[in-house]
Amino acid sequence: MTYFETQHLTKNFGGLTAVNDLSFAVHQGEIFGLIGPNGSGKTTVFNLITGFYPITSGAIVYRGGTIHGLPTWKICKQGIGRTFQVVKPLRRMTVLDNVVTSAFNRSSSKAEAVAKALEVLDFCGLRTRQDQPAKGLTIGDRKRLEIARALATGPDLLLLDETMAGLTPQEQAEGVELIRKIRDSGITVIIVEHIMHVIMNLCDRILCINYGQEIAAGAPLEVANNQAVIEAYLGKE
Amino acid sequence: MEMFIQTLVSGILIGGIYALIGIGMTLIMGVMKIINLAHGQLMMVAMYITFVCHQYLGLDPYFALFIAMPCLFVLGAAIQKYLLNPLLKVDSILPENQVLMTVGIGMVLTEVMRFIFHSDYRSIETGYSSTAFYLGGISFNLPMFVAFGIALLLTLGLFLFLLKTDVGKSVRATAQNMDAAMILGINAHWITILTYGLGSALVAAAGTLLLPIYYLFPDIGGPFTLKAFVITMLGGMGSTVGAIVGGVVLGVAESLGATYIAMSLKDAVAMVIFLLVLIFLPGGLKKLTKV
Numbered sequence: 001m002t003y004f005e006t007q008h009l010t011k012n013f014g015g016l017t018a019v020n021d022l023s024f025a026v027h028q029g030e031i032f033g034l035i036g037p038n039g040s041g042k043t044t045v046f047n048l049i050t051g052f053y054p055i056t057s058g059a060i061v062y063r064g065g066t067i068h069g070l071p072t073w074k075i076c077k078q079g080i081g082r083t084f085q086v087v088k089p090l091r092r093m094t095v096l097d098n099v100v101t102s103a104f105n106r107s108s109s110k111a112e113a114v115a116k117a118l119e120v121l122d123f124c125g126l127r128t129r130q131d132q133p134a135k136g137l138t139i140g141d142r143k144r145l146e147i148a149r150a151l152a153t154g155p156d157l158l159l160l161d162e163t164m165a166g167l168t169p170q171e172q173a174e175g176v177e178l179i180r181k182i183r184d185s186g187i188t189v190i191i192v193e194h195i196m197h198v199i200m201n202l203c204d205r206i207l208c209i210n211y212g213q214e215i216a217a218g219a220p221l222e223v224a225n226n227q228a229v230i231e232a233y234l235g236k237e
Numbered sequence: 238m239e240m241f242i243q244t245l246v247s248g249i250l251i252g253g254i255y256a257l258i259g260i261g262m263t264l265i266m267g268v269m270k271i272i273n274l275a276h277g278q279l280m281m282v283a284m285y286i287t288f289v290c291h292q293y294l295g296l297d298p299y300f301a302l303f304i305a306m307p308c309l310f311v312l313g314a315a316i317q318k319y320l321l322n323p324l325l326k327v328d329s330i331l332p333e334n335q336v337l338m339t340v341g342i343g344m345v346l347t348e349v350m351r352f353i354f355h356s357d358y359r360s361i362e363t364g365y366s367s368t369a370f371y372l373g374g375i376s377f378n379l380p381m382f383v384a385f386g387i388a389l390l391l392t393l394g395l396f397l398f399l400l401k402t403d404v405g406k407s408v409r410a411t412a413q414n415m416d417a418a419m420i421l422g423i424n425a426h427w428i429t430i431l432t433y434g435l436g437s438a439l440v441a442a443a444g445t446l447l448l449p450i451y452y453l454f455p456d457i458g459g460p461f462t463l464k465a466f467v468i469t470m471l472g473g474m475g476s477t478v479g480a481i482v483g484g485v486v487l488g489v490a491e492s493l494g495a496t497y498i499a500m501s502l503k504d505a506v507a508m509v510i511f512l513l514v515l516i517f518l519p520g521g522l523k524k525l526t527k528v
Contacts, residue, residue: 050420071426072419081420088417090410101410104403105422113403153422 001064003028003188004157009058011041011048011212018044020212021058026157031179031189033203033220037232041212042192043085046159050082051075062157076105081155083146085162085192089134095145096121096130099152106154117152124148124178140171147178151187158182160191164198176201200224208232243375244496245489250378252488253385254443258461259468259480260392261439266474267412268432269321271335275343276440277461282346283309283441284453285354291361291448298361298449299383305445306438313437316342317430343458351455360452384446391442392481395435399477408432440465460504467511473521483521486510 005025011018019041026032034042047053049060051072060068067075090098099117100110107113121127124144129137137145143163150158160179164172176198183189193199199206199220206223208216216226223229258280265273283305290301320342324335368379399405410418411428419425468487472479487507494506514521 052416052419071424073422073424076420076422084416084420088414090413090417092413093409097406101406101418101423102421104406110403149417149421153420 002061004062004190005060006045006049007059007061009045009048009060010056011044011053012056018212019048022209022212022214023058024207024214024217026188026190028188029183029186030204031183031191031202033199033206034190034192034209035194035199035206035223036209036215040210040232042209043161044212045209046082046161046190046192049075049159050080076153076155079154079156080159081150081153081157082159083143083150083161083163085165087139087142087146089137089142089145091135092133094131094133095126095137095141098134098145099148102149103152105152116154120148120152123151123181125174139166140168143167143175144178147182151182155187157188157190160189160193162192162194164193164195172198196224239374240496244492246375246377247381248489248492249485250381250385250488251492252485253388254446254484255464255468255488256481256484257388257391257443257446258440258465259472259484260395260477261436261443262465262469263472263474263477263480264408264432264439265436266469267477268408268415269335269429271339272466272469273339273433273436274336274462274466275316275339275346275458276436276465277463278343278346278458279309279313279437280440280444280447280461281350281453281455281458282312283444284448284457285350286441287445287448288359288361288453291363298363298445299387302387302442302445305441309441310434310438314430314434316437317433321433322426322429343462347455347458354455356454356456358452358454361448363449366449378450380449384450387442387446391439395439396477404431464507467507470511471514471521476521479521 002025005023007023009019009022022045034045036042044053048055048068051068051070055068059066062078062080067078070078090101093101096117099120100113103113103116103120107116118127121130124147126141126144126148129141134142134145147160147163164175167175172195179189179191179202191199191202203220205218206220207214208223208226208229210232215228215232216223258276262273262276265271286305286308287298287301290296290304291298320338321335324338363380365379369376370379371377399409407418407423407428408431410421410423411425415425418428464487468480468483471483471486472481487510490510491503491507495503498506
């Protein structure tokens with residue numbers, strides 16, 4: 001059984017086809033990279049998987065069942081977590097409360113949710129910030145908070161949308177370490193990222209898309225040297 | 238001086254009820270990002286429910302809280318589920334058509350009540366309607382005082398609910414960022430239904446508390462929708478604490494206007510304050526406290 005796959009996934013916005021007949025599979029326990037130039041449809045794919053947009057046609061299969069058509073919160077309950085490229089903290093809550101709110105996804109009592117949240121904050125290195133309001137965090141910490149909040153929902157599959165964009169090299173290195181730790185804890189990761197050395201370092205396999213279609217797939221080095229990928233990013237000579 | 242304090246006291250007392258009206262609208266505004274223009278009309282319905290309970294069942298209006306609030310909760314939840322949420326599925330320039338829908342709902346509620354009860358002015362007479370007690374020369378109207386106390390309790394209860402329970406946290410999360418709330422496993426759809434129900438129940442409480450000191454006719458909803466709107470703007474849209482302050486400010490302003498300018502101009506005073514806030518303090522009173 002395939003752990004996660006999309007089958008002929010297509011999304012039209014009026015006359016614009018943002019995702020076009022895209023099929024890919026993700027194996028349990030791997031870090032799967034999704035790359036492509038700006039506007040190629042990476043975030044749209046995430047929005048389709050998590051049910052923010054309805055799909056036009058095709059199928060999304062997760063652990064043996066189709067999940068397209070489910071509302072977002074049910075997809076979350078099934079074990080898919082995500083972060084947003086443009087971070088969406090609950091601005092008027094503290095860091096801890098942000099994470100507690102998501103920990104309620106799999107906790108039956110407040111004490112259990114708080115314990116889970118503290119554990120996740122430790123894991124993400126945000127424990128020292130726990131009592132600050134979320135709106136006062138630096139961009140690096142906000143991106144961490146996105147990850148912490150997604151982790152607290154207890155996901156099996158985590159979708160990370162450009163969690164490294166705008167970070168300093170030091171913060172990026174810490175981020176790479178964090179994502180490895182997440183994978184080592186048994187969570188499968190799909191990552192959208194523009195920063196090539198992050199992708200090359202982290203991913204087991206990469207899919208490159210442009211205009212919503214696959215242009216290359218395989219091991220990181222293979223894809224990075226693929227002629228079609230280089231053309232998509234830099235244009236033809 | 239005594240007259241000033243007396244005016245202030247009655248302003249604050251009525252302000253407590255206004256705050257209750259404003260909090261209901263603010264809750265709905267916070268979660269759905271729309272102004273609920275049927276708010277006063279929902280209150281009017283609750284007042285009629287209380288009126289019927291008193292007139293035909295002989296129930297004390299304060300006891301009718303236990304009937305009017307659940308009734309309005311169900312009515313509000315049904316409105317959100319069957320009339321407002323379906324509009325989200327239609328592609329259009331959202332969320333304006335939800336607001337238009339609330340205008341329509343308000344009209345329907347008014348006309349249905351007019352059909353049943355006709356346009357007559359009604360009020361209820363209780364044993365304590367005009368009872369008052371005195372504190373150092375200042376008179377406290379008993380029904381207003383009780384209403385203020387109950388409004389305070391309900392507000393306190395609401396705050397405990399929002400701050401201390403997981404459902405309350407879900408409501409706040411949905412208000413602060415609906416997309417984020419959904420990806421955290423919160424059924425935002427259900428939260429909108431709950432919130433509209435809660436907002437309606439709160440305004441129902443306000444209506445029930447007002448009935449012993451006010452009068453009732455089907456068109457009373459409109460002016461109260463306007464008041465709720467003013468309170469929400471004064472408080473800074475979506476802030477519950479702001480709505481409380483906004484309610485009290487409006488109550489005191491009306492009261493001062495009625496005493497020192499003219500009884501018939503009390504609504505005008507409120508509107509002038511509203512305009513001044515819009516011009517000089519566009520973020521509402523919330524801006525002053527920087528919360």
